[in-house]
Amino acid sequence: MTYRTVKQFADAATPEELFAGQWQNRPSVLDDYKPYVDDRWSEGCINAWKLWEEIVPLGYKGSYQRVRAYLHDKRTSAQPVTARPPSPRTVAGWILRRPETLTETKQLQLKAVRVHCSELDALTGHVRFFATVLTRHRGECLPVWRDAVRRDDLPSRHTLTAGIDRDRDAIIAGLTLPWSSGVVDGYVNRIKMLKRQMFGRAGFAL
Incomplete structure (x- = not known):
């Protein structure tokens, strides 16, 4: 005991x-x-x-x-009996997933969370708007999203928008144009992996 x-x-x-x-x-x-x-x-x-x-x-x-x-x-019960609140990780998963992939139960739970927390309600809207910009190559909508984020009291998102402003043109182009540097980044990552595997011996001389 x-x-x-x-x-x-x-x-x-x-x-x-x-x-x-x-x-x-x-x-x-x-x-x-x-x-x-x-x-x-x-x-x-x-x-x-x-x-x-x-x-x-x-x-x-x-x-x-x-x-x-x-x-x-x-x-x-003398004390209010209600459902246990979902964990932050669970709520984050609901927000980051496509709305149509959530079951009706999960949608109801997320709706309850958004009703009781205005900050999470605003954050969910911003995340889903940005997901649309990202997946549908709607880079021209990025300034609209940035202005909407700045109007809300979400300091962590304000830091993100400040970083976006520093490379605004490049980010809008990346969210609009069909080209991607993913293939080049993949080769660079492969080279770095080989170098790490050989303990730094895979230099130009070798």
């Missing part, structure tokens, strides 16, 4: 406190759908059966009893 466990038993004022936290963090098949349930709850829908019927078409494979138990906890 660890010191932390002993201290938990010693500090507990009631038997119920000994069980707090034992099962709350276990993954549940309902976890991905809790943000949707929470939103519907805040809209006034408190019927467990109706909510279960709504999340089944979204991909929920669990039982009605699990939804009912979650709503029971929301009704009876």
Whole structure:
């Protein structure tokens, strides 16, 4: 028995406190759908059966009893019961992926994150706009994107736009013209790799 466990038993004022936290963090098949349930709850829908019927078409494979138990906890708990927030890495993955590749559940979760965080909402819009400029060779739209970023309170993005301004013409050309230096960069990378493999002995003399 660890010191932390002993201290938990010693500090507990009631038997119920000994069980707090034992099962709350276990993954549940309902976890991905809790943000949707929470939103519907805040809209006034408190019927467990109706909510279960709504999340089944979204991909929920669990039982009605699990939804009912979650709503029971929301009704009876002294503290607000809501879904655990997704990790920053998970949210970043949702933002960087093409919107059409996200499942409906993931889209709902990202929507909930954007509603509760105006900075992430703005960032998502900027990332997706830039992705369009990048993948569709719309370099002429880069100044529009830069001005939109500067209007928002996102200091890290302001640093990026300042760097873009230093090579503005070259970057716009790279995002517009069909040519690419990728092949040349690939050969340079291959040469560097061979040099590293030979511990620097692959010089011009050799």
